Amino acid sequence: MSASDTPFERAGDPYLVGRTRDWVSTGAGRGYVHATGHGEGGPASKRVIVGYGFWIFLLSDIVMFSAFFAAHAVLQTATAGGPSGRELFNWWSIVAQTAFLLVSSFTCGLSAVATEARHHLWTQVALLVTGLFGLAFLVLEGRDFANMVMQGAGPDRSAFLSSLFAVVGLHGLHVSAGLLWLGTMMAQVFVKGFRPDILLALFTVVYLIGLGR
Amino acid sequence: MSHETDTRDPGDLGPGFMDAAEVTVREGITRYVMGFVLASALTAASFYVLSTSLIWGPGIPVALVVLAIAQMGVHLVFFLHITTAPDNTNNVLALAFGVLIVALLIAGSLWIMDNLNQNMMSMPQMMQMQR
Incomplete structure (x- = not known):
């Protein structure tokens, strides 16, 4: 059996792994007959490749964050007579920030579900809620930064505070970039409708949390 | 086959x-x-x-x-x-590599910097040397 005598009757990506359920279970041509003659599965589908690329990007982000974290871990005790974390941190603000990020990654997931179902309104609503919680997080973080600087505990006070401002500030930038991306996506969905390659961009904001504390 | x-x-x-x-x-x-x-x-x-x-x-x-x-x-x-899942193998491998890099980076930094810290001369001794 050759792949050429089974035309692609369905629209969409013919290279999608296991696109059809026509599993040939014996012989050298084992696999899916629609796989265009490239071994078992043919080239990976666009969806898999886009997901992989995005995942590599997230991992590179994690590696970059880990460098900042390492610096912070090394300098944690280097307070130079200045205030330590325990004296500075505003407990409830941190709880609220963490909660906001968690909720926003949850609603981001919901927007992915709505996207799968091709439901415009719910996608937009979920993305909007995601964005609002992200924004609320940034406001709280900015307020904390301002308070610390006013107390004389700015990044110039000690090596501990320098590293703290660096890692938390970087995370804030990361969230801001995610918000910009999210806004762009909402506009794209609004103007162009859904395109498959938009889907995976959704996960950007999701990643924010684990590093939030 | x-x-x-x-x-x-x-x-x-x-x-x-x-x-x-x-x-x-x-x-x-x-x-x-x-x-x-x-x-x-x-x-x-x-x-x-x-x-x-x-x-x-x-x-x-x-x-x-x-x-x-x-x-x-x-x-x-x-x-x-x-x-x-099979089509997630690449992602898992990439994750494993990412974890390796992160572990090396954080553990390595802490180890090296702690070692340097322990071997560093104390401040008074340093002053002594400069005299």
């Missing part, structure tokens, strides 16, 4: 296989709700660990690290959809 009969069911795909039967909206939402509940529980636990006297003081950082790792696991599975 083998000629034995493959008795696998073509519909029997790994969990999270990207092209597996479409996930219904309800299933999709259930997944995210589960992830959200687990992540919230872990977050609450880590705040509780910080405020309680139930745990021996020096053990608190260890507890926090454990909770943070569990948190990452929950995020990977429920929010980022990393699975053991």
Whole structure:
């Protein structure tokens, strides 16, 4: 059996792994007959490749964050007579920030579900809620930064505070970039409708949390 | 090439296989709700660990690290959809490499800097030398 005598009757990506359920279970041509003659599965589908690329990007982000974290871990005790974390941190603000990020990654997931179902309104609503919680997080973080600087505990006070401002500030930038991306996506969905390659961009904001504390 | 009969069911795909039967909206939402509940529980636990006297003081950082790792696991599975499905192999390998780099970077920095710190001359001695 050759792949050429089974035309692609369905629209969409013919290279999608296991696109059809026509599993040939014996012989050298084992696999899916629609796989265009490239071994078992043919080239990976666009969806898999886009997901992989995005995942590599997230991992590179994690590696970059880990460098900042390492610096912070090394300098944690280097307070130079200045205030330590325990004296500075505003407990409830941190709880609220963490909660906001968690909720926003949850609603981001919901927007992915709505996207799968091709439901415009719910996608937009979920993305909007995601964005609002992200924004609320940034406001709280900015307020904390301002308070610390006013107390004389700015990044110039000690090596501990320098590293703290660096890692938390970087995370804030990361969230801001995610918000910009999210806004762009909402506009794209609004103007162009859904395109498959938009889907995976959704996960950007999701990643924010684990590093939030 | 083998000629034995493959008795696998073509519909029997790994969990999270990207092209597996479409996930219904309800299933999709259930997944995210589960992830959200687990992540919230872990977050609450880590705040509780910080405020309680139930745990021996020096053990608190260890507890926090454990909770943070569990948190990452929950995020990977429920929010980022990393699975053991065949078309996810590349992602898992990339993740393993990422974890290796992160571990080398953090552990290596802490080790080296601690070593330098211990071998550093104390301030008075340094003054002595400069005289």
